[in-house]
Amino acid sequence: GLDNAGLDNGGLDNAAQFERAQRVIPGGVNSPVRAFGSVGGTPRFFVSSRGATVTDVEGREYIDLVASWGPALLGHAHPEVVARVQEAAAKGLSFGASTPAETELAELVRERLVVNGASPVEKLRLVSTGTEATMTAIRLARGATGRDLLVKFAGHYHGHSDSLLAEAGSGLATLALPASAGITAATAAQTLVLPYNDLAAVDAAFAEHGDRIAAVIVEAAAANMGVVPPMPGFNAALVRIAREHGALMILDEVLTGFRAGRAGWWGLEATGEVPGGTEWTPDLMTFGKVVGGGMPLAAVGGRADLMDHLSPLGPVYQAGTLSGNPLAVAAGLATLRLADAAVYARLNELADTISREASAALSAAGVTHSVQRAGTLFSIAFAEQPPRDYAEAKQQEAFRYAPFFHTMLEQGVNLPPSVFEAWFVMAAHDDVALERIVTALPHAARAAAA
Ligand code: PLP
Secondary structure, X not given: OEOOOOOEOOOOOHHXXXXXXXXXXHHHXXXXXXXXXXOOOOOOOEEEEEEOEEEEOOOOEEEEOOHHHOOOOOOEOOHHHXXXXXXXXXXXXXXXXXXXXXXXXXXXXXXXXXXXXXXXXXEEEEEOOXXXXXXXXXXXXXXXXXXXXXXXXXXOOOOOOHHHOOOOOOHHHHHOOOOOOOOOHHHHOOEEXXXXXXHHHHHHHHHHHHHHXXXXXXXXXXXXXXXXXXXXXXXXXXXXXXXXXXXXXXXXXXXXXXXXXXXHHHHHHHOOOOOXXXXXXXXXXXXXXXXXXXXXXXXXXXXXXXXXXXXXXXXXXXXXXXXXXXXXXXXXXXXXHHOOHHHHHHHHHHHHHHHHHHHHHHHHOOOOOEEEEEOOEEEEEOOOOOOOOHHHHHHOOHHHHHHHHHHHHHOOEEOOOOOXXXXXXXXXXXXXXXXXXXXXHHHHHHHHHO
């Protein structure tokens, strides 16, 4: 039934919705972090979102700092994006054949990454999730090099395909699961997991297994164990070491792409906008989240000669019934076209203000903490020194986050339900939204001190 706010909630509040969901959906959720496992309490069931806010089944409105885990760069339900999706929907939900808009999106991604006349993305294949993008990049790397081994970093999350679930971040950091059941020992043995920001470990792994390593995959800037930026020059060194051994470097920009900055984290390094930034070129890149504007769309791209190993041109198979879905492509195109320099300037300003105010509130409450930043992305760790890798990220006083999170929620601010996630700003966070966040922070800081 409709409640008196006109919401169709079946007459159930958040707690009743969660109970009902748990009877038919494992854990009541379709992605684990949504269950509030690490913060406890009742997950909110949302019915609508607009601009800076999300609204739950009880009719409560929250200023949102999750942004659907990244995609909502402009804000929720941006009228222009919604209009383009509605137009596309009226013309057909899916054709299972090519459309002109898919080529436009591939061209737009390529153009967006041009630095000094060249783009690291010469060709792009559209898929539906970030998991598919990284899975495809790895198959492509193995197919192109004829090698088996993969190097990844502890605490980096690249989606839930088998090879990539070794010591991953995100929901796995939250649940403190070492890996996942259901992954064969043979698969796990083909993934070498190294500490992040540790080039000596990379050198050692390549010295020992270099002729068997197909690729090293890395988050462009780690953001699934909290935000942990790469040491200056780390990514460029990975490319150099991989090349020396005939291996490929896969830069995962699913989270950072078109969010950390206009051309992703890579763009910030390639244009020297971050310390130690130099020009360097990954072999393959993966995108998701913002590139789909809130619809299920992701992509893998890179050097043309490598990308041409994909079917139908080459022997590496990859396909998808809904790949390049017209609604998703319309949302991605509209979002990228609207994401101009002014949007990133606003996102940076928001990240500056919110991180500064959160830090000031925690200091005033006497809570040991550090702030880490990667472009427009930031997060807070309850540790004096900013963590540089997963081992350090896990050492923080993570227990302080649950009371911090729940106090923010009570005050009407929706933060990620885990300390190991980035805070996502949106261009739609106006000064009213900012004020509500800033007003809530001292209450949350005092709760975290307790
Ligand atoms: N890679 C990174 C860096 C991510 O942050 C994520 C998701 O959070 C993925 C890959 C997987 O994307 P998806 O959840 O769309 O499968």
